[in-house]
Amino acid sequence: MEQSRLKDLERRCVQGEPAYCQAACPLRVNVRGLCAALGKEDYGGARKILSKAMPLPDILGRICDHPCEDACIRKEKGGAIEIGRLERSCLEKSSPPAPPLSLPSRNKEVTIYGGGLSSMVCAYELARKGYRVLLEYTGPLPGGRLHSLPEEVLPKSVLEDSWKLLQQMGVIPVPRKKLTFDDPREGEYAYVGTDDPELEHPFSPEEVDSLTHQTSLEGVFVGGFPREGKPSPLGETVDGKGAANSLDRLFQGASLSSGREKKLSRETRLYTPLHEVESLGVQENPVEEARRCLQCECLYCVRECAFLEHYGKDPRLYAREIYNNFAIVHGHHKANKMINSCALCGLCEALCPHDFSMADLCRSSREEMVDRGFMPPSAHEFALLDMEQANSPRAAGFRQGEKGTRGVFFPGCQLTATLPHQTEALVTFLDEKFEGTLGLLLGCCGAPAWWGGRRKMLEERMEDLRNTLQSLGNPPLILACSSCNEVFRNFLPEIPRISLWEELLRKGLPPRKPLEKPLALHDPCTTRETPEWQEGARTILRQLGQPFEELLFSGETTRCCGYGGLQSFAHPEIAEEGVRRRLEESEAPFLTYCAMCRESLYQPDRRTFHFLELLFPPPAPPEKTGFSRRRENREELRRRLLGPPECPENPWNRLELSVSPEVRSLLEERHILDEDLRQVLWKTSKTSEGLLSSRGTFLARSKIGNATFWVEYRQEREIFEICNAWSHRMILELVP
């Protein structure tokens, strides 16, 4: 993974962007943090957050113009948070801290003209940085315009305490009868705070640089002008702080303007979705009001994805972690499992305002892991072997139409595996509609290889398919599975394709009665970018008169069933959580047009229908098929539709197994196939190897491929009753 790619990905994710309120504040007060602290009644913590960005917070926090409130997106959901009131409450309920630690004295002096807020802030900032500060003012106390504010808005004691604080920090009071600034003395550095109405000065706002507060007079900085014709405490604070920054830069010999434009920006790229936020009006109690803060962040993708949520991070951190995973030469590749746990479904990209795609990132990372030899061998092996079986001569094959081939139906390996009877009925139906011109191609498209990062394996599969289709004269492919469609769309784009659903609409649907109850329509995640598939499915339902409901996440933002990206193999817990969330979206039985969605969403107490079950209803509701039965179904359907394969039958095929439902579910969970059991039993039957238990069971062992399988069984005449089975990949040898 290139560093430039990492940077691009990190830039796309807006999670690190400031909240709307913070972006609107020129001081960048962390309002989100302030509200969080107040919500926990942590007034001291709230004051600390305020003081971090706000000089002399006891003054400004009570009188700020709070542009943050206008920016607050809570305003659409019950009213903006009253941030000004919260700041005041935080200041009233916490004690002012000790004076901040000042830097060592720098032997430079600045004279500040005027006792207004901008001057006090400038004095505060410069004193903190170790400069000698003289503050010229009139009257008994600095404060300028602030003295005219009512006691309940700004108590006199706050001004007195702030002035005491400045003096404790070393600011030298220079009381004057008359306050004027004309020209600087030679070598004088000065700030002129025009917000003190007693100060006479020659400056107008046009003469002052708004970014640096520089004037044409060297060493003289000016600020404190009204904003849009009105005095602005926030503007005054920004000016005082900004001028102090310029003076500091000047003394340090640094550029006065570099890097400051960005700070002035009031923009944020943050995106906070509001569709699930409930409206709540302004609360009188400040703690309750603070709790109304939405704590704006994006994390839209994270909240809606069981995978992203599981690892508890935001996409920027995932990208960084994946980048680091590739940097490891010797050591533990900690991100491997995470990379393999993504369903590659693309929901994050559909939700992200800047198209951050974990799918692209994880898919290319898997390819790189395979290329560099550190893809864990067990991660996808079972699925890849399933693909191998689906493309073996026992399960795959093709035929032309009797009278030529004007279209080729490719049902995909999982439809034939899970709904063989409906697939057969469909082929008969299509054969009639095509009047003997329908070709048939059975096999797997190669999606598991694509998802597993096995690019070479995928290319070999594409080459095979390309040659087969060429031999049939490249007629249009009729696809029942949207994952196959994604593979063809990306890797065999030259082959014309159409969805089975659109083709059925063209040829006419079989006459069927709809089910009375409405069904919740689940779009497969691989139709996200093919609206024609989604629309085809809906048109079929309308023509059938089948009532259905749209789920909250459907169409472009549909959710994955957990099979996508081989998630259920790499991380079954995440896949199960995804299914749980999906099924929570409706209480109705589900309906889908992907065989694996139907299989993955299956629950013993909750039916999920496939479209073919509506069009070619089975006599009894089929159950979840399971891995072993799926393989057998493929082979049996291949025999029925294309005749027996040319290869001889495996000798162990005829061994008869008896498997209880409990053991069956254990075998499925452990990815142990009947085929594995039969092979172990057949191989060991040729030897006297194995163990016996006191219960009268036998334990047989054999290595098949990369795994060693153990089978505990009882034998009653010719039937093997399977009691238990397990496997491991380590190889064991006796040490002599």
Add this chain to the structure above:
Amino acid sequence: MTHHSRNDLSFSSATEWRCRCGGTLVPRKVAALYMGSRFEVELPACEQCGFILVPEELALGKMLEVERILEDK
């Protein structure tokens, strides 16, 4: 090939199994190999024919955990 000592894989509890050859299972020193790593453990094996037992809880517990760690190396 790296050599480790992985005593945590060893399985010393009594076993209900006996060998079909007639021998009894006794703890024996066994080499476990995976992903280019090799370490020695003690597992129940037949004293006569040397048939090694990998009990279910070991295969699905510690052994699986170590396999995963080695795969991520």
